Amino acid sequence: MAYQTIDGVRVWGEPDPGALAQAKTCSKHGQVVQTLLMADHHKGYSQPIGGVVVYEGQISPSGVGYDIACGNKAVRTNLLAADIKAQLSGIMDRIARQISFGMGRVNKEQVDHELFDDPDWKVYQAIGRQEHDKLKALAQSQLGTVGSGNHFVDLFEEPVTGQLWIGNHFGSRGFGHKTASGFMNLAAGREFLGRAPGESMEQPPVLLDLNSELGDMYVRAMRLAGRYAYAGRDYVIGQMLSILGAEAELEVHNHHNYAWQERHNGRDTMVVRKGATPSAPGQLGFIGGSMGDISVIVRGKDTAENRDAFYSTVHGAGRTMSRTQAAGKMNWKTRTRSGGLISEERMREAVSSFGVELRGAGTDESPFVYRQLQSVLDAHAETIEVLHVLKPIGVCMAGADEFDPYKD
Structure with missing residues (x-):
């Protein structure tokens, strides 16, 4: 086996002491079947990124995290990368101009969707009229916006075939x-929209029983x-296909911050994956590397x-440097940064040498702050x-100093 077991935690790759300590804390609270760390693991809030906790009869809102259902979608188009390379700069300009990054929209287009008639909005009505109306309005205003942080829209070339792929995260x-913070507030006896004291990096997981009213909600x-x-x-993939004048031939779409009800070893479980991709036998996944590295389409074996991994694998390369270490500390009053180990010139030079047309992004998302994706994939080779290795040729992200409280 390619993993090791440390104090009951199954660990792939090189153990990170901070993330391992968090995983051990998670394993000691609640009805835990197994705790695991994927090879791209690093510290998160309460449950580590790249961490998987398998519960029986419980779910953890802090484990799923604040960016519920963060994930990736990749599409193989009917075009070759060579078909668009001469126009790549202009295409990336259009993507940056037409697709909404950061907090709001770059246009006045209102995205309507049948989702807003979903019966599960009654959950928020049960909490309160104000909570329902506020969250629904926020959801309607932001549907189809990408946000900032490590969220991206990319164009890829598959070197073997020359096919053009597109992807987002x-x-x-x-x-x-607000859903995550609201339920953690309710679990602590606070109002749903109340001001929370702030989640500690080292705090034990917030747990809800599945058979409780709050857990069901x-x-x-x-x-x-x-x-x-x-x-x-x-929606964003549709925008990209329209910009390119392309059609989709194959789609791969998955969450990596989510909880799934699954049956393992004869037991009904709730598998909470934070920064971990489901990898059931035959299941396809899109795993992204940094802007100066490959991304891949994988299939579970x-x-x-x-089976020992509870059908879980990495979601990316994994950070090795914090945002503040890389980019320095931001003063939002003066909108200036101080400190930081990575200069913008160094980032731009590295990305350009890899053959990538870049729009937006800060040095805290540069290739220097991530592991090489192949190293974590190797740890999960079994x-x-x-199936497909994808090389980025165009990367678009929010601007370096975009304020977005929902970015991670």
Whole structure:
């Protein structure tokens, strides 16, 4: 087996002490079946990023996290990358201009969707009229916006075939963030929209029993946020296809911040994956690297090790440097940064040398702050098969100093 077990936690890749300590804390609270760390793991809030906690009869809103249903969608188009390379700069300009990054919209287009008639909005009505109206209005205003942080819209070339792929990465935006904080407030006896004291990096997980009213309401709200995230990623992919004049030949779409009801080893479980991609046998996944690295389409294997992983794998390369370390500390009053290990010149030079046309992005998303994706894929070689290797040729993200409280 390619993993090691440390104090009951199954660990792939090189153990990060901080993330491992968080995983151990998670394993000691609630009805835990198994705690795992994928090879891209690093510290998160309460449950580590790249962490998987398998519960029986419980769910953890802090484990799923604030960006409920963050995930990726990738599409193989009917075009070759060579067909658009001469126009790549102009195409990236159009993507940056027409697709909404950061907090709001770059246009006045109102995205309507059948999702807003979903019966699970009654969860918020049960909490209160103000809560329902506020969150629904926020969700309607942000559907199809990408946000900032590590969220992206990319163009890829598959070197073997020359095919043009497109992909994106984001989640349920402010709607998911306020849903997460709201249920953690309710669990602590506070008002749903009340000001929370702030979640500690080291705090034990917030747990809800699935057979409780609050647990049932959270599961319904989480699934609604999941459908919302799917709708948003679908919408942005549609915008990209329209800009390119392309059609979709193959779609791969998955969450990596979510909880799934699954049966493992004869037991009904709730698998909470934070920064981890589902990898059931035959299941396809899109795993993104940094802007100066490959991304991949993978398929889950039917192996003993994949069963031991509770059908989970990495969601990306994994950070090795914090945002503040990379970009420095931001003063939002003066909109200036101080400190930071990575200069913009160094980032631009690295990305350009990799052959990428870049729009937006700050040095906290530069290739230097991430592991090499291949290194974490190698650690999971017995659980996933790489079907397609994708090289980015165009990357678009929010601007370096875009304020967005929902970015991660």
